[in-house]
Amino acid sequence: MTSSAENGAENGAENGASNGASNGENNGANNGASVGAGGHADAAARTRVPLVFDRVSHWYGDVVAVNDISCTVTAGITGLLGPNGAGKSTLLQLAAGVLSPSNGAVRVFGESPVDRPDVYRQVALVPEREALPGMMKARAFVMARAELLGVRNASEAVTRALAIVEMDTVADRRIDTFSKGMKQRVKLAAALVHDPSLVLLDEPFNGLDPRQRLHMMRLLEERVAEGTAVLLSSHILEEIASVASNILVVLAGRLAATGDYRTLRRLMTDRPHTVRLRSSADRLLAAALMQEASVLGVEVDSSGVIVRATDYTALSLAIAPVAQRIGCTLYEVQVTDESLEHVFAYLVAR
Amino acid sequence: MSNPSAVTAPRVERAVLGRPSWLRSARAIVHLSVVRTLTPVLLITMTGLVLLPMLFALVFASRGFLSGDPVPFLVERYDQLVAAFATPIIALLLSTSAFSAESDDGTLLYLVTTTTPRWWIVFVRVVFAMVGTAAASAVAVFGTGLIATGMHDPEHITRAFGIASAFGGAAYASLFTLLALLARRALVSGLLYVVFWEGVLSTTFPALHYVSVRQWMLAVANALTDATDARLTDGPSLTASLVGAGLIAVLAVVAGARQLSEPRMSRIGT
Numbered sequence: 001m002t003s004s005a006e007n008g009a010e011n012g013a014e015n016g017a018s019n020g021a022s023n024g025e026n027n028g029a030n031n032g033a034s035v036g037a038g039g040h041a042d043a044a045a046r047t048r049v050p051l052v053f054d055r056v057s058h059w060y061g062d063v064v065a066v067n068d069i070s071c072t073v074t075a076g077i078t079g080l081l082g083p084n085g086a087g088k089s090t091l092l093q094l095a096a097g098v099l100s101p102s103n104g105a106v107r108v109f110g111e112s113p114v115d116r117p118d119v120y121r122q123v124a125l126v127p128e129r130e131a132l133p134g135m136m137k138a139r140a141f142v143m144a145r146a147e148l149l150g151v152r153n154a155s156e157a158v159t160r161a162l163a164i165v166e167m168d169t170v171a172d173r174r175i176d177t178f179s180k181g182m183k184q185r186v187k188l189a190a191a192l193v194h195d196p197s198l199v200l201l202d203e204p205f206n207g208l209d210p211r212q213r214l215h216m217m218r219l220l221e222e223r224v225a226e227g228t229a230v231l232l233s234s235h236i237l238e239e240i241a242s243v244a245s246n247i248l249v250v251l252a253g254r255l256a257a258t259g260d261y262r263t264l265r266r267l268m269t270d271r272p273h274t275v276r277l278r279s280s281a282d283r284l285l286a287a288a289l290m291q292e293a294s295v296l297g298v299e300v301d302s303s304g305v306i307v308r309a310t311d312y313t314a315l316s317l318a319i320a321p322v323a324q325r326i327g328c329t330l331y332e333v334q335v336t337d338e339s340l341e342h343v344f345a346y347l348v349a350r
Numbered sequence: 351m352s353n354p355s356a357v358t359a360p361r362v363e364r365a366v367l368g369r370p371s372w373l374r375s376a377r378a379i380v381h382l383s384v385v386r387t388l389t390p391v392l393l394i395t396m397t398g399l400v401l402l403p404m405l406f407a408l409v410f411a412s413r414g415f416l417s418g419d420p421v422p423f424l425v426e427r428y429d430q431l432v433a434a435f436a437t438p439i440i441a442l443l444l445s446t447s448a449f450s451a452e453s454d455d456g457t458l459l460y461l462v463t464t465t466t467p468r469w470w471i472v473f474v475r476v477v478f479a480m481v482g483t484a485a486a487s488a489v490a491v492f493g494t495g496l497i498a499t500g501m502h503d504p505e506h507i508t509r510a511f512g513i514a515s516a517f518g519g520a521a522y523a524s525l526f527t528l529l530a531l532l533a534r535r536a537l538v539s540g541l542l543y544v545v546f547w548e549g550v551l552s553t554t555f556p557a558l559h560y561v562s563v564r565q566w567m568l569a570v571a572n573a574l575t576d577a578t579d580a581r582l583t584d585g586p587s588l589t590a591s592l593v594g595a596g597l598i599a600v601l602a603v604v605a606g607a608r609q610l611s612e613p614r615m616s617r618i619g620t
Contacts, residue, residue: 096463100612115611117465121367125463131455135385141460144378148464150370157365190460194365 048110049074050122050198050229051095056104058090065090067253068104073198073231076224079240080233081344082250088233089128091250092200095231096125108198120149124191128202128233130183134176138167138186141175145190161189164219180207188216192223199223201232205239217243241340249347261343266312271346272296273312274337277319278304281328288322304332367465375466379474382461386448395443399436400490403427407497420499421507425579427494428511433567434548437487437515441522442540444479449530450537458613472606476520476527476599483519488512510574511567518567521595524602525563531609559586563598566591 051073058066066087073095082088093099094106097113106113113119133141142161146154162168165185170178175186184207191199199220205213213236220230220243231248234240240247241261249257257264265273279285286298286305294314299306309315312335323330406427410420452458461471495508503509529543530536552562559565569591572582586594 098459098462098613117467120463120465123463125459127456127459129456131457132460133382133385133457136381140381144381145460145464146365147374147378148370148461148466150368150375150465152366152368154374194367 049107050109051231052105052107053091053094054105054107056091056094056101056106058087058094058099058102064253066094066101066250069250069253069255070104071248071255071258073229073248074246075227075229076246077220077230077232077244079244079247079340080231080250081235081237081240081247081340082233082256083348084235086250087253088250089202092125092202092231092233095198095200096123098125120196121194122197123200124194124196124198125200126187126191126202126204128206130180130187130207132175132183132186134174136175137172138162138175138178138189139171141186142171142190142193146193149194151194157193157195158189161193164192165189166215181209181212184208185212188219197227198229198231201230203234204232205234205236213239237339237341237344247340247343249344251348256347257343261340262338265338265343265346268343268346269310271337272308272310273315273335275307275309275315275319276304276332276334276336277307277330278332279323279328279330281326284326285323285328288326289318292318292322294318306336370464370466372470375470376474379461379466379471380478382452383448383475383478386451387444389447392443392447396440396486399439400486400493402436403431403490403494404497406431407494410498421504421577422579424495424498424507424511425577425581428491428507428515428571429564429568429581432487432490432494432511432515433518433564435544436490437483437518437567438522438544438548438563439541440486441479441483441519442526442537442544444482445475445523445526446530446536446540448475449527453530453534453613462610462613467607468610469603469607471610472527472531472603476524476602476606479523479527480516480520483523484516487515487519491515505576507571507575507577510571510577513574514567514571517570517591517595518563521563521566521598524595524599528602528606528609531606531613556584559584560590560594563595566594 049072053069053071056066056069057064069091080088080091090099094101095108095113097106097108097116097119100114108119108123111119113123136144139158139162142158143154146158151157159168162171165188167182167185167189170182175183178186184204188201188204191201201220204216208216217239220232224230230244232240232244245260245262247258247261247264248255265271277285282300282305286300286307289295289305289307290298292309292315294309294311295318296308296310298308307315319333320330410423449458452461462468491512492508495503495511499508526536526540529540533539547558548562548564552558552564565585568582569585569588572585573588575582585591
């Protein structure tokens, strides 16, 4: 991370955290974004937001798994990204209260989740590991969870949870006869049986085929429409991108970025933005764009003109007037490196 | 999956949450314990442990009057094979199987991320192990007594050890349930404890009588029988034994509940 990005990051983190918190009151649309870690969550919003990490660190012996992370998870789907060993699972366990932070504070709906079983009325954690009590039937397992959670209408809730994940027809089979994807869905049913307001999912797409993944994504979107906050860790970036625009990127235990990934991309001023243009006069357009201060370079190939610019906004404002001035028609303007995959790759490479 | 574009779950009321029912939550905990505990290997091991003192009784009975007085024979077998071996090993297997397996594969998460009080989870697990141990030990004690002496129970020795093994089963179950929550290799640690502490040290050093479940069992049996074998009379007092077992049970539930608030688990993800 360059020094300019660091400065921007600190300010952005402050803004991102407080924007996220206050936006949580407005249906959870979080438009704030920041690159880098640090900052405090808005104290006034702590009691209402589903999940707040406030300068949280956790270490196992000498190994620092989570390092001074501050961020807010509001209603909606938030993607938790990071390479293996970055601290994603530790972060989810901290959020679920099964680990206490070595430093800092975690707040779930305003309260610490550690040693407070009541918090599980509102929270569910789906771990990555597929281990389940194999000798139990799926229905009995979900029923056991419902009874341990104090669900009054347990039979109805279990039937509904199993139907939601489309396991109702095989619910009376033993779990050890299920495929990986089916076990994943049983885990999800066990998590959703009490309609939690905050769902923590660790790699939920593992083992699911494309149709099941699509179903899982729609299912999560339905839950979100009912007001649930979902924190979703995954390494399948396209799927995170399709359900969650708001992301938390964790690298080596630190929060590298948080917010809308498109906004994050624009904050990365040390990485030129790449835009592909197709027009009636590619070479003329390339020459004209080179006169713009924001443009670093152009390349003309069979697909059109590839423009690399330092300032995304300035380039956006310049393209149409330049084309008009030289009298060429624009057929296509496409940003080519604004995908979550690119954002993640840039962050990891820093 | 039929049609991913349409999630066709039945639209029913949302889950209605209350405090978990003591009975229903206990049933769920026992169900989870049974499926993790009663494996074929464990059942075969338990059967072997129950049959072991009975085999000695068969040899004793087969020799008729040549075997001599059955009371010293039964006291010795009940002490060495039941109080110091079968009861603790059965308690160890029943107490550690569920928590250890759940800690190792991470499924303990499904138990602790619930609104059921943690002390209740530990208490039910202790009672589950205690009842199983008491039942298996009772079969061993009464079966051995029946083979050795028939329906006649000289000096109420079989009845006394039947009750003492239930008492010892409770103490061992408490101890090993706590061990399962605290130690990564609870089974091995428990076996070492049974072999060295209860098997060797508690009989070698009289000072250790007060901190040995085996000796507590003998003290309880001593209070319920007319037999005057030195094994029974040399141990700690009945009061000390009851207080010791009570303390272990309370410690197991309190410390176990505390441990469950931040459970020892293998990694749940990458």
